[in-house]
Amino acid sequence: MHESLALCGKLFPQGHDVAIEGSLLHGTGKTPGGDIAVLGTLDRAAIGVDLASALASRVLDIVRSHPGRPIVMLVDTQGQMLSRRDELLGNAGYLAHLSKCFELARQRGHRLVSVVYGEAVSGGFLALGMIADQVYALADAKIRVMALPAMSRITLIPIERLEQLCRSSPIFGPGVVNYVKLGALNAVWEGDLAQCLDKAMGSPLEDDQRAARGLQLAGRMQAHPVRQMVLDASK
Amino acid sequence: MEAAGVSNATDDGFYEATARQRVAALLDKGSFHEILPPAQRVVSPHLKELDLPVAFDDGIVIGEGRLDGRKVFVAAQEPAFMGGSVGEVHGAKLTGLLDRAARDRPDGVVLLLDTGGVRLHEANAGLIAISEIQRAVFRARAAAVPVIAVSAGSNGCFGGIGIVARCCDYVVMTEEGRLSVSGPEVIESQKGVEEFDARDRALVWRTMGGKHRYLIGEADGLVQDSAARIRAAVLPWLGTPVPLDLDSLTQEHARLALRLEQFGDAQDALEIWSRQGVKAPQDLPGLDHEAFMNIAVPLRNSSHA
Numbered sequence: 001m002h003e004s005l006a007l008c009g010k011l012f013p014q015g016h017d018v019a020i021e022g023s024l025l026h027g028t029g030k031t032p033g034g035d036i037a038v039l040g041t042l043d044r045a046a047i048g049v050d051l052a053s054a055l056a057s058r059v060l061d062i063v064r065s066h067p068g069r070p071i072v073m074l075v076d077t078q079g080q081m082l083s084r085r086d087e088l089l090g091n092a093g094y095l096a097h098l099s100k101c102f103e104l105a106r107q108r109g110h111r112l113v114s115v116v117y118g119e120a121v122s123g124g125f126l127a128l129g130m131i132a133d134q135v136y137a138l139a140d141a142k143i144r145v146m147a148l149p150a151m152s153r154i155t156l157i158p159i160e161r162l163e164q165l166c167r168s169s170p171i172f173g174p175g176v177v178n179y180v181k182l183g184a185l186n187a188v189w190e191g192d193l194a195q196c197l198d199k200a201m202g203s204p205l206e207d208d209q210r211a212a213r214g215l216q217l218a219g220r221m222q223a224h225p226v227r228q229m230v231l232d233a234s235k
Numbered sequence: 236m237e238a239a240g241v242s243n244a245t246d247d248g249f250y251e252a253t254a255r256q257r258v259a260a261l262l263d264k265g266s267f268h269e270i271l272p273p274a275q276r277v278v279s280p281h282l283k284e285l286d287l288p289v290a291f292d293d294g295i296v297i298g299e300g301r302l303d304g305r306k307v308f309v310a311a312q313e314p315a316f317m318g319g320s321v322g323e324v325h326g327a328k329l330t331g332l333l334d335r336a337a338r339d340r341p342d343g344v345v346l347l348l349d350t351g352g353v354r355l356h357e358a359n360a361g362l363i364a365i366s367e368i369q370r371a372v373f374r375a376r377a378a379a380v381p382v383i384a385v386s387a388g389s390n391g392c393f394g395g396i397g398i399v400a401r402c403c404d405y406v407v408m409t410e411e412g413r414l415s416v417s418g419p420e421v422i423e424s425q426k427g428v429e430e431f432d433a434r435d436r437a438l439v440w441r442t443m444g445g446k447h448r449y450l451i452g453e454a455d456g457l458v459q460d461s462a463a464r465i466r467a468a469v470l471p472w473l474g475t476p477v478p479l480d481l482d483s484l485t486q487e488h489a490r491l492a493l494r495l496e497q498f499g500d501a502q503d504a505l506e507i508w509s510r511q512g513v514k515a516p517q518d519l520p521g522l523d524h525e526a527f528m529n530i531a532v533p534l535r536n537s538s539h540a
Contacts, residue, residue: 050499053491060488063481080416084431087415087422088442088504089494090453095416096401097484097491103373104484122353122362123416126395130366145358150424155355157285171281171323171360184363208370210363211327220360223327223367226277230297230331231338233270 004042007117010193023051025074026058033201037062040074047124048081052094059101063108070111075129076118095127102131113200116141134186134200137176144174170219183214248460249387250411254296254311257347260462266301279322281357290316293324297332305473308336311347319390320354326364333371337378342473344375344382352394365395372402381476383469386412387460393418404477407456407468408445415443441504441520452536459524
């Protein structure tokens with residue numbers, strides 16, 4: 001069984017009809033609190049114009065057919081598709097469209113929860129994952145902007161220095177623990193995943209609290225106060 | 236096309252101008268009030284830690300002003316500071332400005348974008364900041380404040396900010412501007428020169444540049460590189476938010492699906508333009524603005540939501 005479907009089995013012990021279609025995962029999961037729409041990617045899918053369009057189509061279907069039904073995104077993406085064809089066709093527009101569809105769902109009362117179970121990287125994570133109201137990750141998930149060797153090459157900072165910095169600050173290094181500290185993840189899920197999901201569904205819906213959490217956890221000290229200073233500045 | 240309103244700044248275009256020159260040239264003379272100006276020295280703590288130079292505005296100018304008398308909020312990324320890249324402070328200034336707009340409801344927010352995306356020296360914090368900006372764009376839109384993205388700068392508009400630009404109500408570009416998620420260098424370094432030759436400037440511009448983006452409907456407006464013309468393009472959009480609802484997104488979905496159907500197997504922009512009905516696609520990149528618009532306006536695919 002594919003790991004994504006095994007995950008669905010753990011999230012929805014009462015049953016689900018989630019199916020794989022190419023790099024896309026979709027269906028419905030049963031929970032004591034009601035049905036949940038499931039949408040995701042698998043096998044470290046790169047998100048290009050075709051996959052973004054297919055995902056957006058599913059989001060619009062859920063909005064039309066199941067008003068208010070919570071949506072769980074199951075995230076496994078190596079990032080945006082790096083190809084000439086996808087950029088020629090305007091991948092920015094397709095990824096933005098996917099984000100807009102999720103935003104529409106949010107505004108129409110769908111709770112958006114994402115669970116990173118594989119990888120989550122840069123532009124792919126932006127359009128599928130971070131757009132959610134609540135973002136969780138499994139303990140062995142991998143989240144990053146870029147691998148350290150590539151970062152070292154581009155920033156011209158020696159890799160030893162980067163590795164050293166990773167130990168003192170959560171902003172450089174990959175990993176779910178860092179993303180919790182920075183406020184971008186609500187929590188890391190371990191143990192009974194159905195219980196984790198149930199708890200997430202029962203928690204109050206809030207506006208974007210990531211910067212406030214980052215401050216609270218001392219991982220990202222500037223984002224929250226700087227935003228507040230801009231709001232408070234005199235006219 | 237004559238620009239409406241009065242802007243007395245010297246108009247040498249945006250391509251090589253600084254962020255402050257762009258803001259001054261865009262807005263009514265003397266109307267700009269900067270928020271968190273350099274004197275307040277809100278700088279990146281992470282660059283300091285790396286012993287790298289900081290900027291007292293962290294590479295972005297934000298504030299309020301007037302455009303033809305209308306109240307607007309403006310943000311301008313400074314191209315010369317770390318490629319206009321988004322760090323924690325830079326991003327929080329932009330998010331704050333958009334939230335201020337959602338609260339105070341000016342006639343519009345104009346984003347003068349000029350960036351490679353995430354500032355890799357602040358890796359995770361930069362990526363999260365871009366996600367926060369994206370959510371703030373949606374909050375401003377929900378408050379019926381139109382957000383207008385401009386790509387006319389030397390760095391183009393890349394990475395997550397390319398996605399953010401397309402989340403705005405409107406995008407206006409110049410021929411020199413570029414808009415994409417992955418930039419040419421990133422594609423070449425990850426996938427090889429056969430996939431994308433980043434040194435082939437003609438290829439870069441016909442794949443990601445203003446003319447192509449306007450033709451396929453990734454940009455709503457295309458203007459010559461002049462502050463007066465950018466101003467004139469932005470002006471009619473002030474106070475005119477684009478709805479973000481099921482109807483508008485259903486229509487956008489259909490347009491994007493049609494683009495895949497019509498052009499999904501095209502090997503090059505020239506092939507797309509030819510299918511759009513352009514008689515001599517190879518001549519398009521060399522045409523001056525007026526000659527290009529005469530051909531493009533009737534043939535282009537429109538954008539939106």
